[in-house]
Structures are given as structure tokens and as C-alpha cells.
Amino acid sequence: MNIDELRDHLCGQYPDLCPLFSIEFGDGTLQVECRGLYDAAADLKSLGFDMLGMVTAVDRGEHFEMVYRLTSREMSVGMFLKCLVPRDKPHTRSLYDLWPAALWQEREVYDLFGIEFDGHPDLRRIMLPEDWVGHPLRKDYQDERIIKRPDYI
Amino acid sequence: MAIVDRVGSALEHGPGRVVLSSLDALFDWARSHSQWVMPMGTACCAMEMIASFPFTKFDSDRHGVIPQADPRHADVMVVAGTITRKMQPAVIRLYEQMPDPKWVIAMGNCTVSGGIFYYDTYSVVRGVDEFLPVDVYIAGCPPRPEAVQDALMQLREKIRQESIGPNTRHVRKLTLPGPGESRASVEPSEPGEVG
């Protein structure tokens, strides 16, 4: 199935999600409010997206953008699910109940960005030592041990 | 030169021959020709280290080098691969579990200086000589298995120059760098003190 067929299929089944769907660089994106993230994800799961491939975040300055990549085996297609999380006290609902694949992926996002996931059974650091202070992948992370590469392109 | 040649030629002339040498030469010959290696492999260099040690193409066994997973059975620790701050206590602990005399080979650019991970990273230890006393450095990313064998030969030369007396460098205490220092140091321990 290609992206346009996916859009038609999605609009047929869930018409209120339809205006939030866009296509860019050949990939479909569903941009939702973080309050409605769990319901949108549950809708997409019942639409046929049975594999949660990737959970990550991007530091956009004023807010974090959560990016989920979902894949459907029977439709042979993948798409993005995105939501914006406010920067101070960032938290969103965990998708562990829908896809257990989110267990370690969300721990990694918590470790490197500091975004908390409500409902996650075991939220603790995964990559860095337990006593590490700070969240390195944020753009404003300061650490005097980092030596910045000189700017010769 | 080597004591084994003199022993060999003495035996050729029949039984009852006497060979005169120093204890240092005898012990150094034995230690340098049977370096039992503890492969402390973490990353890509571990692949080349594995290719070098037990395998038939490069065959380090003919040099007397046997990989031993347990540090208590090993003489040489080959640190191969990037060491991160999370891994550092484990490496120190394993180093302290090795009995004296012991040597360290730092294999690969990451253990020499941080390598490709020198810039922009928050969790890499820039060179394993920040916390271990290194005897031989191997450059390369990753170094060829032949380079690892060359390092073992160089370590052999280094061991040949050591002495087995009590106040020598291989009986030592490891002091980690304090605030403001960047290199670990070793001090010979007092005679009678266990290292």
C-alpha cells in the first residue's frame, strides 16, 4: 500500500484524524495533541499498525517533539505519529499497554531527554549510570567534560 | 643471547653440563614467552583481537599467548575498545584482580586517546591511561591483527628488561588521579608489602 492509499484508508475509518495527517518526503505523519496521543495510537493499532518501530524525541527549543514510527505488516506501510510536549515538566502517557516494545525505547527517551512517561512500569535510566545528572541530548546540556570539535568543515 | 639457546647447546654436548645465567634472565624469558592475555574487549577492536588470538590465520598461540577470560589467570590485559565512564569501575576492578606481575596493552585509538570519540561526547574516557598504567600502545581504528601481534612482541622485549627483585615496577600500587590530575600513577610498594 502506498501513502495515498493509506490516507484514504485512514480517513475512511477515522474521519476525525484525517485533517491531522500530512505527507512529506514520501512519508505520512499524524500530528496530534499529547492529550489525545494514547487514543490516536489505539486507533492506529486497530487500523492494522501492529509494530512500534521507534520512539524518540527531538528538542525543538520551546518544546520537545515526540516521534513514534509505526509499521503495519499486512499493509506493508509505515508512518509517523508525532506530538509536542512542553519543555518544563515534560511528560506524556506511556504506550506500553499497546505495544510492549515501548518499554526500553521510552526508558531511553527518559534517560537522554528527561521526558517522563505516565504508566511506564519501570522508568529509570538505561544508557547512562544511575547517578548521572542531566539529560545529554537536550540542546542546552552543559558538561565541562565535552570538548567541542573545531569548526572546520 | 637467550637462555634457551644456551640450554639447548649445552644439552647437545651431553649430560651434566652447567649453564650460568642470572635469575632475571631465566624469569624474564619464562614470563615473556608465555603471556597469558585477558581480552578486555568492549567494541570494534574486540573483533580484531578475537581474530588475532585464538584463530588459525594469525595464530598467537605459537607465541605462547593464550586468551584467558578470568583475570586471575592472566598476565596481560589487552584493553580493546572504547571505555566509557560507566565501564571504568569494572575495568579497574578487573585490573586489580589480576595478580602481579601484570602488564597492560592499550589497543586501538579509543584506548590510546579517545580516538574518533574525542570530540563532542560526554561519556567516553579519553585514553585508558587516565586510570591504568599502560605498557604498549597500539594505534589503529581498528589495528590489524598483525599489529596486535607486533605489540605482543614489543611487550616481550619490555619484559626482558625487567628484574624480579622486590622493589621493581611490577610490584606496585595503583593510584587513581586526584582532582586536577589527569594520569594514574604507580608506586613501588615497600619491601614485604603485598601489592
Add this chain to the structure above:
Amino acid sequence: MSLQIEEQRQTEGPDGRPRQELVVNVGPSHPSTHGVGRVVVHLDGEVITKADMIIGYLHRGIEKMCENRTYLQVVPLTDRLDYVGSMYSNWAYCRAVERLAAIRVPERAEYIRVIVAEMQRIASHMMSIGSAAADTAAATLFIYSFDERERIIELFEELCGARLTYNYVRPGGVAFDLPEGWTDSVLEFTKAHRKALDLMDRMYFGNVIARGRLKGVAVLGRDDAVAWGASGPVARGSGVDWDLRKHDSYSVYPRFDFNVPIGENGDAYDRARTRLLECYESCSIIEQAIEQMPTGPHKVEGQPRLIMPRAGDAYDHIESARGSLGVYIVADGSPRPYRVKFRSPAFCNLALVPKLAVGHTLSDLVVVLGSLDPVFGEVDR
């Protein structure tokens, strides 16, 4: 008196013997070659009741480093991710960059990429099967499979000069064209390799001890495999029919005729056997690719070294030896990426260890780890 006997019974296990839980730490320095992972197991006798996998001992901050490098300078960093699969790691990243910057790669370069990726897949499976066998003390298979791997590494050394981290697949094509006679050496290799695979199959997978160690261990059901995000031989060994080369096909893979081996029981034996059977299919793909390969440029003419895609984000994935390796790049119009995320299949597969190890003995823990085939450069990034 009767109260005391009551209390005593409560501290005894179901078979009447006193229970005592033991916590054992395994790692992070394994004698096996899987790398630096640590498992804290709670044991009841020999049986594991709980296993906690702790990773991060090789977390080098590659994703943060990518933000201060240009798009071309990130390629050597991708080599160090899955260090037994440098060719396809480079390729996954280059596909994402090409999608973002709308670069069309010439056909010859696509064929070369397929050939080196399939050879890399064989090399990776040889390492994986060999080290998994070495953990069960089948050292002979370890040596045989690494010997096959050395042949491939020698061919790669002839091609691009490096033995392990190649930096060969670049955005826009490949770095160098194939040397004279290289494809003939590769065809000789694939012919000899099939015979070596037959030997390894008989030697290890037909061996009664290996079957006893691997069959029935770490069973993963099909629905669990999909729900937990497993991919590659871990999922295919459980019967999940999903291979990106066939079902979400990319590059020139639709032109080749090959099978995808699927397992039935989802245990360690099926996964290891799936990896071995995939090597046969890779040989077949390599032979077809060499036959069909056209002449032409090996990279885009006039490709600038400084790639500056317009702002946006893109995701692309390939089928690596471990599963579906994806790269997500966010660009902001400057010569450096804003964020690069590597979706690592070994990381997602390794999340299954706490689930799969429960109920097995401590000696089976090693088999579980070996069958999931982690490479910690990719797991920890």
C-alpha cells in the same frame, strides 16, 4: 510447638527443601564475544526467577556527536555502531540522507551496495553463529565460521582497504568502483561458502548435544515477537513472515529471486538455523546481482561534499543481519543534521531478555543472549 513447625514449613519450597534466593551478577565483562552487557539474575537454585538486563556500558554519545558533524562526516560514525555490519549501517544512513536531499543513486552503485550488504550479512551471521556456538563450548564451529568471515574480510580489504570499519557506502553512491577481477573472486567465494555452510550445518545443527542445548530454550511466540518489536532472525525464527527486503522492498531487491527462511518453534535452535539458511540466500542474491550489474558511474556525478538538504525529517530502513535498522534524520537547512536517531534492532531485540530468561537455568542464559545476537555498539550507541 505447633506454631514453630508452621513457620518452618512456610520457609520451605514446594518440594520441602528450604528456599533461598541468590542474586548473581553476570558481566559486564563476558568471556563470550557478545560485548559489554550485564545481567543481574535472581536464582532459585539453578533456575532464574528474574533477570534484569543492564546496558549502557558502551554508550558513546554517537547521536549527540552527529549534531556537530556534516552529513558526510557522520558516515564513519555509523561504521562503529554495528561494528560487524559496517556496510549496511552506512547504507541505512545514506538512504535516509538521500531521501532527505532527493539524491538519486546510479544503478551500478545500487547493485554494488546490495552485493557488499549481502556479503556483510554473511560475515555477521558467521560471527553470530560462531560465538553463540562458542558459548555452548562448540569451539570448532567458532573457528570454522570465523575462517569464512576472514575470506569476506579479505575481499573487503581488496575493495576499500579496511578490514572492519569500511566507510565505503557514502551518500550518493559508493566510495570506489570495484577493482578488476573482484567479482570473480566473490563468485569463487560464494561457491566455496555453500560447501562450508553444509559442513557447518551437519557439524553443529545435526549434533545431538547442540540440539539438546538449543531446542526448547528461549521460546518466543509469534504475537509476542511482533508486540515486543523484535525483527530479523529473532522474529523470523518465531514464524513472523517479515523481511524488509521482500515485504517493504527497497533499492534493487525486487529484481532478485530469493527465499526468506522462517522458523516454527521460536526457540534458540530455530533462530540460529534461520541465520544459517539466510547465508545460502545471500549467496544466491550476490550471484544474481553480479550477473545483472550494469556498467556506469559508481556515484552521482558532481555530488558536492557538503550536502545541505532543506528542512524536514526523513526515516529510512534496511534489513540488517539483526533486523530492521532504521535511521531518522531531522534537518534544518544547515550542513549539519539537527538530530540523528538510529533505530537499532539489537536494542529492541535485547528488551526480550528479561522475558525469555525466566524459567531457564543459568547456563541457558548464555544461550538466550547468543540467540538474540546483540552487538553492543548498536545497542548502546
